[in-house]
Amino acid sequence: MTPISIFWFRRDLRLTDNAALYHALKGDYRVLPLFIFDQNILDKLPKDDARVTFIYETIEALKKELQQQGSDLLVKYGKPEKIWPEILKEYQVKQVYTNHDYEPYARERDDNMAEFLTSEKIVFKTYKDQVIFEKNEILKADKTPYTVFTPFYKQWHAKLNDFYVKAYPTKKYFKNLLQTRHLPGPGLEDMGFEKSQLDFPKLNYTNKLDNYAKERDFPALDGTTHVGLHLRFGTLSIRKAVKDALEAKSNVWLSELAWREFYMTIIWHFSYAAFDSFKxxxxxxxxxxxxxxxxxxxxxxxxxxxxxxxxxxxxxxxxxxxxxxxxxxxxxxxxxxxxxxxxxxxxxxxxxxxxxxxxxxxxxxxxxxxxxxxxxxxxxxxxxxxxxxxxxxxxxxxxxxxxxxxxxxxxxxxxxxxxxxxxxxxxxxxx
Known part of the structure; x- marks a missing residue:
């Protein structure tokens, strides 16, 4: 078997400007992208959950993009702790790359995966991708986390520069994708889900930024960006969103993007607040x-x-x-x-x-x-x-x-x- 690296997609469903994918492609081995439809999450969802349709359609589009490069996306359905041992029987995996996630379940899953992969002599590398600043990058002078947004935002904004919004040039390294035949994956129905009839917002938000501050509070107007879904599943890079906000001088929208990171920082440092009152x-x-x-x-x-x-x-x-x-x-x-x-x-x-x-x-x-x-x-x-x-x-x-x-x-x-x-x-x- 040929030794390979695996890049594990989770909340970063794009090939462009993807931190861990970039590092994987620049690594020592050919890269096979992977996505797992995680039963630990899916089993709790209604069968017509529209987000599963969105993820499925996005995964299908990613497969086509990768197939055009002579590669493919390996798609599995099950619990990661059971899927990974099966993958290791199928491929000679040397390294696994993925991007950080900050929610309680994701942290537990990744800690368990790191322990398992290390026991199998496989290097597990994770990177920051879904935020500009994470974990301990924005702290008070006494090295404790901010719990009030305004001072957090002042430091967040002061630290922001071109380096942090620069895109990862993943396309330059697509030649390092593993060349493979087309890989079959599960259908929506195979996983017990129905195709949703809801419309998903398109990524055409830049025309909203000039008037965002004036129009965002009025629900009868189409004045907001509708990027939440795309940031949630990573079909939009946070670096691109922030760069667009800076170029449009849309400070109000920039602060909204920072609120998202502020709340992620709170969940990271005070994980109990995901389920119980912060106060x-x-x-x-x-x-x-x-x-x-x-x-x-x-x-x-x-x-x-x-x-x-x-x-x-x-x-x-x-x-x-x-x-x-x-x-x-x-x-x-x-x-x-x-x-x-x-x-x-x-x-x-x-x-x-x-x-x-x-x-x-x-x-x-x-x-x-x-x-x-x-x-x-x-x-x-x-x-x-x-x-x-x-x-x-x-x-x-x-x-x-x-x-x-x-x-x-x-x-x-x-x-x-x-x-x-x-x-x-x-x-x-x-x-």
Missing amino acids: KQYDKIKWRNNEEEFKAWREGNTGYPIVDAGMRQLNQTGWMHNRVRMIVGSFLSKHLLIDWRWGEAYFAEKLLDYEMASNVGGWQWAAGSGNDAAPYFRVFNPELQTKRFDPKLEYIKKWVPEFGTKKYAQPIVAHTFARERVLKVFKEALS
Whole structure:
């Protein structure tokens, strides 16, 4: 058998500007790319999960690109801990290259893989790829992590230069891909999934950047970039996104990209915050957790039109406008006193662009339990939010067509009553 290196795709589904792929191609052996449809993740998903369709279609496109180079992508379905021993029987693997991942499951998986591969005398190399700065690269003077965004961002921005946004020239080294016959892989149906009918956002965001700061908060406008899905699965390089932001002088969008890294840093340093309140005293809150009210929120039948519009947009498209995400998050945790983790789990199921760090960070921000969060006594008034961000009710009328008729739901709770109740409950838990 010919000795080879394997490059393991995970959250970096592109051939261009890919850190670990670049290093693999410049290494000592021919490179076979690999993707594993991980059952540890897939087994928890509904069978019509649109993200699996997106990944599958992206993998098929990558296979075609690689086949044009005389190579291919090895695609497996199963649990990585069982797949890897099978691969080692099939190929003489000398080195494995992959990019860092920061979520709790991914860290555990990679620690186990490093231990296994090392025991097999195989070198396991990992690289930074999905962020500009990671782990301990942005720290306070006392070498502890930032827990407030503004000082984090000041240092992040000050450290940023051309070196950090320079693309990895992977295409120059495609000649070092392993030449192989076409490799069969599993179909969607083989893995028990159905093809989703949802539309996936295209990568055409640069025309949005000039007006991003002015338009991003208004859900009736198509003013946001829709790159979340592409950053989540790495079909867009973060280096390209940041470079585009700098060239367009879109400082607001640049800060949004930095928020994503801030939340990833929080998850890295405070892994408990993926599942529990960052501010631990918030775990003492006595949530009401009313199942009927949670159902009304999920289905967009709360009687609060801006909340209902957001939830229906999510349910129908797999996406929700960023401003509205804050409104529906605040409404669930503060108006209805339902545990933010319930909402976070629902978003995890429905959002195409679901990313654990940002989603947990956003939910804890809304609930008040996160680092640098909205204070507990800040309770979004959905009516005022509507007047400010959907003054002509265009967004609401699009997603809640029965709004203004007798068919529309009555408000599930009065705003003034809900505000007084949540302040009392939070104050008791936090005092």
